[in-house]
Amino acid sequence: MEYNNEYNLDLYPKKLHWKEGDLTATRTTMWSGPGCHEGCQVIFYTDEDGKLVKVEGDPNSPFNQGRLCMRCLELPELVNHESRLKYPLKRVGERGEDKWERISWDEAYDIICENVRKFQETDGPESIISMIGTGRNVSQVIAHNQYANFGGPDLTLCFLSGDSCMLPRTALCYVVMGNQWVADMSQFRETRYEDDPEWVVPECIVLWGTNPVVCNSDAFLGHWIVECMKRGSELLSIDPQLTWIGSKAKYWLRLRPGTDAALALGMLNVIINEDLYDHEFVEKWCFGFEDLRERVQEYPPEKVAEICWIDKDLLVEASRWYAQAKPSTIQWGLAVDMSKIGTQTALGIACLAGITGNIDNPGGNILIDQAGGLEFGYNSGIEYLKEGMVQKRLGNSKYNLKKYGFTASSQSDCILEACETGKDENGNPRPVNMLWIQSSNPITNMGQDAPRIYRAMRNVPFICVIDMFKTPFAVACADLVLPCAMSNERDCVRVWFDPIRSLTKCGQYYEAKEDEQIMIDLGHRLNPDAWPEWVQTPRDYMNWRMQTAPDCRYDSMEELEEAGGWHYHDFRYYKHEKGLLRSDGQPGFNTVTGLYELSVTLFDAWGDDPLPFYEEPPTSPYRTPELCEEYPLVLTTGKRSFEFFHSEWRQADTTSRELHPVPYFDIHPDTAAKYGVAEGQWTWIENQMGKCRQVARFDSTLDPRVISTEHGWWFPEQEAAEPSLFGVFNCNPNNLIPQCENGESGYGAPIKCSIAKVYPCTPENSAPEDQPSFQVTRGSGYSHGESHATDTPSFYDMRK
Numbered sequence: 001m002e003y004n005n006e007y008n009l010d011l012y013p014k015k016l017h018w019k020e021g022d023l024t025a026t027r028t029t030m031w032s033g034p035g036c037h038e039g040c041q042v043i044f045y046t047d048e049d050g051k052l053v054k055v056e057g058d059p060n061s062p063f064n065q066g067r068l069c070m071r072c073l074e075l076p077e078l079v080n081h082e083s084r085l086k087y088p089l090k091r092v093g094e095r096g097e098d099k100w101e102r103i104s105w106d107e108a109y110d111i112i113c114e115n116v117r118k119f120q121e122t123d124g125p126e127s128i129i130s131m132i133g134t135g136r137n138v139s140q141v142i143a144h145n146q147y148a149n150f151g152g153p154d155l156t157l158c159f160l161s162g163d164s165c166m167l168p169r170t171a172l173c174y175v176v177m178g179n180q181w182v183a184d185m186s187q188f189r190e191t192r193y194e195d196d197p198e199w200v201v202p203e204c205i206v207l208w209g210t211n212p213v214v215c216n217s218d219a220f221l222g223h224w225i226v227e228c229m230k231r232g233s234e235l236l237s238i239d240p241q242l243t244w245i246g247s248k249a250k251y252w253l254r255l256r257p258g259t260d261a262a263l264a265l266g267m268l269n270v271i272i273n274e275d276l277y278d279h280e281f282v283e284k285w286c287f288g289f290e291d292l293r294e295r296v297q298e299y300p301p302e303k304v305a306e307i308c309w310i311d312k313d314l315l316v317e318a319s320r321w322y323a324q325a326k327p328s329t330i331q332w333g334l335a336v337d338m339s340k341i342g343t344q345t346a347l348g349i350a351c352l353a354g355i356t357g358n359i360d361n362p363g364g365n366i367l368i369d370q371a372g373g374l375e376f377g378y379n380s381g382i383e384y385l386k387e388g389m390v391q392k393r394l395g396n397s398k399y400n401l402k403k404y405g406f407t408a409s410s411q412s413d414c415i416l417e418a419c420e421t422g423k424d425e426n427g428n429p430r431p432v433n434m435l436w437i438q439s440s441n442p443i444t445n446m447g448q449d450a451p452r453i454y455r456a457m458r459n460v461p462f463i464c465v466i467d468m469f470k471t472p473f474a475v476a477c478a479d480l481v482l483p484c485a486m487s488n489e490r491d492c493v494r495v496w497f498d499p500i501r502s503l504t505k506c507g508q509y510y511e512a513k514e515d516e517q518i519m520i521d522l523g524h525r526l527n528p529d530a531w532p533e534w535v536q537t538p539r540d541y542m543n544w545r546m547q548t549a550p551d552c553r554y555d556s557m558e559e560l561e562e563a564g565g566w567h568y569h570d571f572r573y574y575k576h577e578k579g580l581l582r583s584d585g586q587p588g589f590n591t592v593t594g595l596y597e598l599s600v601t602l603f604d605a606w607g608d609d610p611l612p613f614y615e616e617p618p619t620s621p622y623r624t625p626e627l628c629e630e631y632p633l634v635l636t637t638g639k640r641s642f643e644f645f646h647s648e649w650r651q652a653d654t655t656s657r658e659l660h661p662v663p664y665f666d667i668h669p670d671t672a673a674k675y676g677v678a679e680g681q682w683t684w685i686e687n688q689m690g691k692c693r694q695v696a697r698f699d700s701t702l703d704p705r706v707i708s709t710e711h712g713w714w715f716p717e718q719e720a721a722e723p724s725l726f727g728v729f730n731c732n733p734n735n736l737i738p739q740c741e742n743g744e745s746g747y748g749a750p751i752k753c754s755i756a757k758v759y760p761c762t763p764e765n766s767a768p769e770d771q772p773s774f775q776v777t778r779g780s781g782y783s784h785g786e787s788h789a790t791d792t793p794s795f796y797d798m799r800k
């Protein structure tokens with residue numbers, strides 16, 4: 001295959017290893033740690049001591065075609081960072097005192113096994129819970145370890161309220177189409193773009209609440225959009241802020257944060273009432289169109305424009321263009337999940353793609369093939385759970401999407417409540433004795449209402465953290481901290497969407513172990529029946545799983561590495577027409593009706609609204625006008641930057657911190673002037689929940705009523721022990737966001753749509769005792785009860 005790029009491909013042989021001078025080159029995949037959703041193909045250069053000295057993108061790779069972001073280019077800085085965890089640590093002082101003793105791995109395993117056996121005996125394996133961060137290559141490990149080794153059913157995203165990352169969208173997709181979708185950038189075939197005989201350049205690409213070039217989220221490389229634009233695609237950006245890629249868009253709808261569902265309904269209204277929908281697809285393949293037609297009458301463009309703070313004519317024009325462009329595709333992002341109505345927002349957007357027939361078609365929204373049927377996700381090892389265990393998952397009895405298995409995880413807010421009260425969602429006893437936190441830093445980043453989580457941890461007798469660094473959470477809450485390997489130090493197979501990719505180990509850092517190794521070692525100790533004797537290393541584990549997977553083309557990592565390190569399965573379009581989606585082999589979608597469900601049969605059966613609807617965020621200028629007199633600005637949080645992946649890369653002497661030394665929040669200059677805030681000034685951001693501080697950065701493209709903060713900040717250069725805790729609460733927007741305020745599906749939480757006021761930090765209001773880290777750890781600061789969610793009907797609640 002030939003790629004039309006400037007690299008000299010001879011320099012990059014399609015071999016696993018070669019020598020360049022004194023350096024050994026290894027051709028492999030970058031995944032985690034440190035984190036990223038992608039698995040770009042890279043060349044790691046190591047010196048004779050096995051130290052990583054240089055990283056390059058692999059120009060032979062059809063996935064990233066040689067491209068790399070800054071975090072991969074600067075990877076040696078983190079891999080070789082002095083502050084990395086080198087040995088297992090056992091707490092010797094009080095939690096928060098930062099007093100540790102170095103112990104051996106055997107001692108660490110003994111402590112874990114002793115606790116696990118004790119808790120299994122006293123309160124059952126269900127008193128042991130595993131919690132994970134975002135998609136890294138820990139997913140299969142943590143699941144397999146939790147189910148096979150600990151025996152408890154509970155696993156989920158670590159206190160991420162409403163499991164509000166991808167899962168709301170994914171669960172919704174499964175009820176609507178029995179599959180998941182992604183925008184088609186010809187990514188599922190090795191021959192890409194014009195080399196693919198079937199692929200069509202999307203005429204319209206909608207970027208809905210995603211900033212793909214910065215984030216590369218959900219296994220989707222942002223640069224593919226640029227490739228499509230070179231081939232003629234144009235963009236519709238739906239975002240409160242003008243992003244770099246959004247600045248190249250044909251249309252930009254600058255909506256008020258948290259109003260995406262209203263916008264989707266308004267677009268549906270235009271497309272249906274102007275008869276711009278795809279009659280053939282709707283008639284042949286969709287269910288519930290007439291009900292949808294009726295529902296969208298409640299959302300005329302005038303009203304929607306008013307709700308969303310956008311121009312009505314722009315809304316109408318953009319809707320017409322999306323419907324008439326052939327094909328159109330939607331790439332959606334996190335903002336879809338991060339409101340209380342995340343599921344309904346996703347439903348509205350799924351209806352748009354459905355009624356315009358942009359499903360399963362070249363250049364539209366394609367249905368995802370998992371890499372060759374390899375199950376390396378949250379279900380790994382589930383077969384080892386004792387009968388009746390899965391049903392005990394926290395949140396299962398409350399939320400139908402959980403109960404009926406539309407995502408294989410527990411509900412994170414229910415886990416927090418169990419930590420606090422020792423009870424499950426029905427008020428039955430459910431002590432939480434042990435938390436296994438692998439790849440998450442929840443008081444810094446993943447959890448909402450960080451002070452509340454910090455306090456809830458006091459009730460949990462044993463907390464074990466597996467990480468690359470000593471995080472604020474580890475210092476504040478852990479009893480045992482285990483050092484994990486980084487991407488270049490692990491043998492692994494990546495299966496988050498096609499292609500399947502191999503990671504080849506080419507380094508070792510002190511005593512850090514792969515997450516897989518920790519699981520295997522614990523397995524042989526805790527439940528030897530579940531572990532074949534020959535499975536001793538991560539490579540053995542991968543080979544074992546490959547051999548037992550039904551459709552995996554390779555039986556071992558070695559075969560995959562020899563074949564070039566990646567493999568694409570046979571991707572097909574129009575699977576619904578070919579009978580490739582349903583277990584009975586019939587044409588159609590794998591849903592209750594066999595059709596693409598614009599009105600969701602299951603929601604209806606469960607007594608929930610089957611159609612998309614809009615509801616005001618729990619706090620907003622229209623829902624809580626009195627509160628907004630005090631907190632007049634709409635607050636969205638968690639804007640990503642190139643330099644960081646969540647709380648990672650904050651180490652002081654990295655290129656990341658050099659380029660991005662402090663947390664920034666974006667504010668319109670007029671708004672800043674109104675509240676006396678200067679550009680570059682440290683500023684308090686506060687609401688009825690709590691406060692944090694960040695540095696003002698002016699952005700005149702924002703609506704003056706909206707501000708946008710960063711997330712994930714801690715300061716590894718600051719004091720570790722309390723009250724400082726690396727300054728973790730000081731700049732944390734998660735002092736301002738509630739936990740346990742989810743929509744009726746259990747998914748979604750108001751993380752990108754709350755309210756705030758801003759005022760400058762001054763010597764008078766910024767004494768050491770005014771600092772959030774001090775107020776939370778030394779006082780009882782923040783978590784002021786409810787987020788003020790009320791049942792007050794809002795002016796804009798148009799729900800029946």
Ligand SMILES: Nc1nc2c(c(=O)[nH]1)N[C@H]1C(S)=C(S)[C@@H](COP(=O)(O)OP(=O)(O)OC[C@H]3O[C@@H](n4cnc5c(=O)[nH]c(N)nc54)[C@H](O)[C@@H]3O)O[C@H]1N2
Pocket residue numbers: 037134135165166208209210211212214215216217218238239240241243255256257258259260332333334335336636637638639640641642643644645646708752753
């Ligand atoms: N560099 C970097 N990359 C990352 C991450 C990281 O921390 N750093 N995190 C990873 C993770 S776990 C995730 S989930 C993804 C997230 O990545 P994306 O899915 O791309 O989402 P975000 O970056 O959170 O937000 C994208 C856009 O949403 C806009 N936005 C804010 N509020 C709203 C709203 O209410 N509605 C709409 N329509 N837009 C809104 C923001 O202005 C922003 O431009 O990124 C992943 N990739």
Ligand SMILES: Nc1nc2c(c(=O)[nH]1)N[C@H]1C(S)=C(S)[C@@H](COP(=O)(O)OP(=O)(O)OC[C@H]3O[C@@H](n4cnc5c(=O)[nH]c(N)nc54)[C@H](O)[C@@H]3O)O[C@H]1N2
Pocket residue numbers: 032033034035132133134135136137138158160164165334438439440441442444445446447466467468469471484485515637638639645646647648711712733734737751
């Ligand atoms: N306010 C606000 N908060 C947010 C968001 C937002 O938009 N706004 N975004 C949310 C979203 S979408 C998500 S997904 C979460 C993400 O949250 P997480 O993915 O939990 O990210 P972190 O909290 O930074 O914790 C990750 C930890 O894992 C460690 N780590 C990295 N790789 C590995 C590995 O391979 N193995 C192990 N054992 N450890 C590893 C890192 O060192 C780090 O300490 O944050 C959420 N928090």
Ligand code: SF4
Pocket residue numbers: 030031036037038039040064067068069070071072216
């Ligand atoms: S998307 Fe960027 S940071 Fe992530 S693996 Fe690829 S190059 Fe590295």
Ligand SMILES: [Mo]
Pocket residue numbers: 134165166334
């Ligand atoms: Mo995420």
